[in-house]
Amino acid sequence: MKSTADCKNIRDVRDSIDFIDRELIGLIGRRAEYVKKAAEFKSSERDVRAADRVETMLKIRKIWAAEENISPEIIEKIYRDLVAYFVAEELHNWKERL
Numbered sequence: 001m002k003s004t005a006d007c008k009n010i011r012d013v014r015d016s017i018d019f020i021d022r023e024l025i026g027l028i029g030r031r032a033e034y035v036k037k038a039a040e041f042k043s044s045e046r047d048v049r050a051a052d053r054v055e056t057m058l059k060i061r062k063i064w065a066a067e068e069n070i071s072p073e074i075i076e077k078i079y080r081d082l083v084a085y086f087v088a089e090e091l092h093n094w095k096e097r098l
């Protein structure tokens, strides 16, 4: 992947964006493995949903977003969608263990 300074054309830029997005999706896949594991340590649907943890996480991620000069609101939106998906997956896994 080229640095932004080394990108000579739009093709170089898009190749780098593709590379980064592939890594991001890989990381989300790794994250999913931990969410699956989390279900093993929960004893109720309330534990699975972990509403307090979600709100705490979002606050921290909004701070991280600001540190990276990314809109905290956009990061919150992305995370709310992502976590809603993970909660649904985790609920499914958790119920299967009953």
Ligand SMILES: O=C(O)C(=O)C[C@]1(C(=O)O)C=C[C@@H](O)C=C1
Pocket (backbone or CB within 6 Å): 035, 038, 039, 047, 048, 049, 050, 051, 053, 054, 057, 082, 083, 086, 087, 090
């Ligand atoms: O931290 C947990 O308890 C998790 O199960 C992980 C996770 C997440 O995606 O980060 C998933 C579901 C819960 O609502 C809270 C957080």
